[in-house]
Amino acid sequence: MAQLLIVDDERHITDRLSELVPWSESGIKGVHKAYSAEEALDVMEACTIDIVLTDIRMPGMSGLELSEQIRRRWRKTKCILLSGHAEFEYAKEAIRHGAVSYLLKPAKDEELLAAVAQVRTELEEEWREIISQERIAQAMRENLPQMRGNLLGELLLGKRYAAAELRDKMTMLSVPGFYEQGFALMLVRLEQPFHNYDPHSLALVEYAVGNMAEELFQPDCELWHGKDVHQYLVFLITHKEENGDCAELYRMLENKAGQLKDAIHTFLRGSATILISRTGVFPADLATMYDGTLSTLRKRIGDVSDLIMTVSDAAIGESETCSLSSLYELPSLSHLLEAGQWQQAEQRLKSIAAELQTEEQLLEAYFVIASAASSYAHKSGQRLSDLIGPGYEKLTVGLPFRNAQQLLDWSLELLGRLSSEAESEKQDSRAKLIADVRQFVEQHLDEDVSLTAIARHVYLHPVYISKIYKLETGENITEYVYRIRMEKAARLLLDTSDKIYEIAARLGYQRAHSFIHVFKKHTGLTPQEYRDKYGS
Structure with missing residues (x-):
């Protein structure tokens, strides 16, 4: 329409x-x-x-x-x-x-x-x-590398998809056959002189590194690459020969990674550090392998440059022991609160509680949940103490919980208070908007009461006003203006002796002829016939 x-x-x-x-x-x-x-x-x-x-x-x-x-x-x-x-x-x-x-x-x-x-x-x-299928298919073909990289970036950040949904996305983007297959992860940190490049030049370098990696690892391997939040290049690598010798596989990966580092030196005139993970199964092991690789880069390499290293199982195990995946899964708890996705936030809190095993994890989860609630309150222009009432006291006394269930009970109570306050604020805001719209219309019937004029008056977008008004009242604003005009016209015809053209002017009609047409369409009678029939 x-x-x-x-x-x-x-x-x-x-x-x-x-x-x-x-x-x-x-x-x-x-x-x-x-x-x-x-x-x-x-x-x-x-x-x-x-x-x-x-x-x-x-x-x-x-x-x-x-x-x-x-x-x-x-x-x-x-x-x-x-x-x-x-x-x-x-x-x-x-x-x-x-x-x-x-x-x-x-x-x-x-x-x-x-x-x-x-x-x-x-x-x-x-x-x-x-929106034809042909044009969409062409656009997807042109943007496939970026879209694949975006999906991998989301997965690295912890976003979870249902199995069927992730399979469909990978199929749509023509991602090589990684699902439930063995893979290794290769992380590439570009170093000098690339740190000083402008965004456009750096993007060209990253594109070139991706192409070089594809050329070097094929035809023995399939690659899927993207970029993480640290601006490192991340490559998932699956070997086409399943059930091959692991030691031989790692030698091959290290050899190819060495060739890639040499190519960056030779053709791009720069250095890079490359880490290769142990193998795992996609997607179950992706988060663990990625976290372990990052941990190794941080703990064992630091700012030393121009290296190649294979990540040990010990490093992966260290990361796995301390990680609370649900706590940092995307969208984050803060994002869920800001978007008003209360049911999803409740499920996330339950998932977090289910992962808690140690007092340290309990403390970590407590701080993240409290921080998310505080951020939500402040972005809403309110104080957290006003939003959650007595429950605020528990935030000021250190860690008030001894187990995951106590933390979950408090978190769900906190969530309930936030959602109830948001719903109340929404209803109050909508009620005020409806009142403002009606007051403006009734006071300016003889002027411009178009949707645009109303939007200027209440400082909101016309589409938003129209949708909320319809949602709350069951009628469109134009229907309301028309109804109010006709109701006021009927009152003026019966309660005053004003001439027809005077009444038309008071209702915003410049010509009495237009008013007469509209009134007759509404009542089946001309204004004079209505006055004669119902007037005293």
Whole structure:
């Protein structure tokens, strides 16, 4: 369903077209109004508009100039021009510059609906082409290396996928056959002079290293490479000959890694340190092998450069003993709280508690959970003590828990307080927004009460306002404005002796004729007939 913007400096024409033409018959979901080309551009900035129906002759910026700006700034938006006979040549010129259609004024409703339906069909065909399987497949082929690297980077950071989902992602990205296969991990730390390179030059070097590694390890091995948060290059390597001799495999890997280091020296004029892990099974052993390799780099190599080393099983074991994978899994606990994903946060807390074995781990988990809650509170502009009440005292007395269950009970209670406060704040915020919208509409019925004007008043995006209003009240803002106008019109007709044109003006209609049409459509009676029938 498309969004339509109607632009005309004569308010009664704009209002009549927006309110009386059954646009939904042409697949239009929302109708927006503007009374000048300048205001139309403001609406375009605030809302996603698919079709613009604009008059040509307007003071200031003309409809032709407007359509030209739209063509340059919003390439997917289509313009339909309304022109008199005198502007017919201008209309043809505008079509040559991007407008898709024109209609002679005064246009009948059937002509308007047909033109808009035709343009909407053209838009749908364009989007179908954009999202066509062929184009998507081509785009994926062009971006496969980066997408593969991104997936590997997520896995290294601890993001977990269900088995079927990870298999599907790997298949979609044409990742070599790693799943549930043996593999080794190779970590490459680029050193001098690469530390001083600008991002573009460094990216070229990293691309070159990836290509050199592919060339050196094939055809005996399959590689999958990416980059971790430390800016190290990470290669997963699987040998095509399964059940081969392990010692021979490591000799081969070390030999290839040596050739890669020499190639970096020779062709890129720089140095690198390379670590090779022991083998494991993907994806079960990935986190352990990666953590162990990083630990070895930190503890046994440090800032010494230009080395090759095979990581020992002891280093991996050390990392495995102390690591709490659920505590740092992506998305992190902080991210889950910030996104309001309360159920996922609860499951994460339970997973963390299930991994706790020592008092040290209990302390580590306690600090991370408390830090996440504190960060959430401060980013929400509140104090944690105000959010969680009496439970805050436990944060100030050191480690108040002796076992995982006590920590879990406290954490879940903390989570419940945070989620309840967030829900209450959301409801209060929405209630205030609804009240502000209604107050503005009721006080400005004789002025501009378009969605754009309301958005400017409450300092929020029009799409957000429209969606929240509909969600909370069950009716669209345009329906509410229309209903309030008609209800006020009925009261004024029965409770005052004001003339019809005076009532029309108080309701924002510049011409009584437009008001009479709208009122009759709503009640089945003209304003005078309504007054005569129901007045005392």
